[in-house]
Amino acid sequence: MSEPSRRELLKVVCKCDLYSFVQCLFGVLEPGNRFMPAAYLELLCAALMQVDARVVKRLIINMPPRHLKSIVTSVVFPAWLLMRDPKIKIAVICHSDMLANDLASKCKPLIESDVFRQIAPQVKIRQDRDRRMDFETTRGGGVYFASIASGITGRGFDHIILDDPIAAH
Helix, strand or coil: CHHHHHHHHHHHHHHHHHHHHHHHHHHHCCCCCCCCHHHHHHHHHHHHHHHHHHCCCCCCCCCCCCCHHHHHHHHHHHHHHHHHCCEEEEEEECHHHHHHHHHHHHHHHHHHCHHHHHCCCCCCEEEEEEEEEEEEEEECEEEEEEEECCCCCCCCCCCEEECCCCCCC
């Protein structure tokens, strides 16, 4: 198969399947670490795809720490949603500004990565709305990262992701 054909196939597969998208972009998020396929990640991605398809309206995900829940749900899933529809508006709300900042510092560079741009060249971040925790695409979509204390009043979102909304003590 020629290189252009392989790239086109990769685009199609990543647009249709979140798990494939996670595998494809894992090296951008975790340079030097190898993606370890896992059935629970396939199930997580399938559940999130059901949310995107509006089959599931509310989803609660409980997983042990260090199992990629936040990476998949709050970093890669928003990027995948924007790849599929650059007009979609997403909020990622966390218990602390520090966690929101950490997730934002992974999501925005992911969207700006060469790998993502090869898969989704239509997604471009507006230069005048290019903040790490609140960025917008040239098509009007975007991602807003904040803490519970920040509030989201007055803003409309297509998806609201609550990632660890309660601090563990």
